[in-house]
Amino acid sequence: MKAAVLESFGQPLNVKDVPAPVRGTGEVLVDVVAAPLLSYANEVFSGQRNYILPPPVIPGCGAIGRVREVGPDSARLKPGDWVFCDPTVRSRDNALSPEIVLQGWSARGEGGKKIQRYHLDGAFAEQIRIPTENAIPTGDIDPAEASKWCAIVTxxxxxxxxxxxxxxxxxxxxxxxxxxxxxxxxxxxxxxxxxxxxxxxxxxxxxxxxxxxxxxxxxxxxxxxxxxxxxxxxxxxxxxxxxxxxxxxxxxxxxxxxxxxxxxxxxxxxxxxxxxxxxxxxxxxxxxxxxxxxxxxxxxxxQWMYAPQAVHTLVGLIRAGLLDLDHYAVSEFPLAQINRAVDSAAQQSGPFNLTVIRP
CATH class of the missing domain: 3.40.50.720 (NAD(P)-binding Rossmann-like Domain)
Known part of the structure; x- marks a missing residue:
């Protein structure tokens, strides 16, 4: 598959062929339709923000996509379902104080670094592998409006x-x-x-x-x-x-x-x-x-990030018409133009501007 790879901090992303992810138990494979590019991505990729994101890595914080393959522990998800790929990955072995990693973006603490070794690659690719609980159903989405739904990340x-x-x-x-x-x-x-x-x-x-x-x-x-x-x-x-x-x-x-x-x-x-x-x-x-x-x-x-149930209720606010995604002006770029998109996101960093990669 095609993916944008950060080979080292301070260098442009390299779009190239990489092996497709392989699903394990408790995981879902998703075909990425749209992935948001945060306005400060240039500061992350340059190393200015000192984020824990060890290269080489496929970056990208969250995505909207369609389920490609589910595991044996998936009770309701099925191939073709539209989902939000929640980048906030939590450890499963400490419910009281879970370790947290932002898949494809950053981590915190030694526990987060350990999880990140496995859940490292993010959404700037044609496919992404995520924990089953991080594939949040959104209901049907018009493919043309998938980019607008990327506002969910912010x-x-x-x-x-x-x-x-x-x-x-x-x-x-x-x-x-x-x-x-x-x-x-x-x-x-x-x-x-x-x-x-x-x-x-x-x-x-x-x-x-x-x-x-x-x-x-x-x-x-x-x-x-x-x-x-x-x-x-x-x-x-x-x-x-x-x-x-x-x-x-x-x-x-x-x-x-x-x-x-x-x-x-x-x-x-x-x-x-x-x-x-x-x-x-x-x-x-x-x-x-x-x-x-x-x-x-x-x-x-x-507060860092959000509770897991927040994704479901936020989608509910959108579906109910209480939260209007039309406030966001969207700029779309193909994966091949990822570096141009990084520059554009920095230049259009104002409120309600959304830069999106369409792999």
Whole structure:
């Protein structure tokens, strides 16, 4: 089969013939129809992000495809079924604290590295081998719309954070980093889940204006100034009522103080979920005040990716018409043009832009 291979960091991907994957027990083979190319893929492939992704490897984080072959433990899946290939692979031998690897993308810890040795290759290929539980049925999809369904990869991460904070219909949520890819998707998902109001602070006025245009009065945008006290107070005032929860999606390049200002806009007894990259490349610590957390009964939680059941309910939101994939502008590339696609994804890294490989 054809696949795009990362031979070494800092080198272009090499599209070549490689052996097709062989299915084992507890696994499914899927013909890849469309695979998303994340906007920061160039930073991963250059080595800038220091992701654990040992070359040579077929990268690619998630896909939409059709089942080619199922194993003996598959009760319902059958060849031809449309599925989302969930890249979040979890160890099966520790349900309490499972190790996690992002197939074709990254891993965490020694346990994750061990799993990654087997579940290494990702979706930038004509076929992919995944654990049976990672082949999530989507229902029938028009092949022409398969690329649009690749937005699930970004939406799921946002959805995972909102589920982790136990967002309830009618609540007010603040999305820190709302002008980025994941943050803007969080705005979309929060509205689909019934948020009364979403506060979206940021510094990119063009994106803030676009959020207002797309979502109307349920989204309140706010231009940040960089002044801590002023910004925190402005976020509280913009909400018009207490902020029930804060979801942080700021990137590694953001200053910790920006995240801290948004977090401290939450009401007493409020919830905060951290999913961004602040501090991953060094710099200032988040340094939240201990007395403020304790005396205000703040719930602070870190969340990486999402719970397994999130995929099923997110597909339900899409099928119910509550979450509209038409917000995403899709740019498609054949596998042979993978390096051109990597450049394009970086250049069109704004919210609701989606770059997709069609093997």
């Amino acid at each position: 939406l799921l991460i946002a959805y995972g954070g909102l589920l982790a904070m136990e967002l309830r219909a009618g609540e007010t949520v603040l999305v820190s980093g709302a002008t980025g890819n994941f943050g803007s998707s969080a705005v979309l998902v929060a509205l689909a889940m019934g948020a009364k109001r979403v506060v979206a602070p940021g510094r990119n006025m063009r994106v803030l204006e676009d959020l207002n245009r797309r979502f109307g009065s349920r989204v309140v945008t706010l231009a940040l100034t960089g002044d801590a006290d002023r910004d925190t107070q402005a976020m509280r005032q913009a909400a018009g009522e207490p902020v029930d929860a804060v979801l942080d999606f700021l990137p590694p390049s953001a200053q910790a103080s920006v995240a801290r200002n948004a977090i401290m806009a939450v009401r007493p007894c409020g919830r905060v979920v951290l999913m961004g990259g602040v501090g991953m490349l060094g710099g200032e610590d988040l340094a939240l005040p201990y007395p403020w957390i304790m005396r205000n009964l703040i719930t602070l939680k870190g």
